[in-house]
Amino acid sequence: DIQLTQSPSTLSASVGDRVTITCRASQSVSNWLAWYQKKPGKAPKLLIYQASTLQSGVPSRFSGSGSATEFSLTISSLQPDDFATYYCQHYKNYPRTFGQGTKVEIK
């Protein structure tokens, strides 16, 4: 099974900050990686798919990069609505796995 490890687990930042979350896979997933935003009581929201493609309707301050085993999600200028938990997930094969999550908190 492919394991995904996110870092950091928690990130404290201020509005306007540039933040980067990384996701490392235990073996290559090519570019079959997605990023989701999760808020309490809400369903996950797809932000990025195929490692770097921005989902329709998602603000352009979100971007994804990487391939094979190293990936990152960057928020170029953190907005109040962005405080949430972020997850990476691969969809190269089964079992699909998620990273453990990165909570972005207000500094």
Added chain:
Amino acid sequence: EVQLLESGGGLVQPGGSLRLSCAASGFIFGSYAMTWVRQAPGKGLEWVSSVSASGTERNYAASVKGRFTISRDNSEKTVYLQMNSLRAEDTAVYYCAKDGKSDIWGQGTLVTVSS
């Protein structure tokens, strides 16, 4: 409107069974594999199971294999998760979603396993 609507959650005793349903609308349901994802209280997202568009291929997380069964009815545009031999650690909000790049999610249904 593109929508997934889960139902069937509730309180069940350990060892009991529950069947979740997820009704789709607004997209060509029969063209997409579907998946169930759960989130236990205070924990992260966990992939549970997926079923192919035709329903012939099914995959399960090790934590539920042998206890849960995923199925679908394309004529009813519904995907199901039959959960047997439930354990306290199955307590979670269960979401259905399109498989792969999951751009459509349901609102979630809470399953509580407790005596």
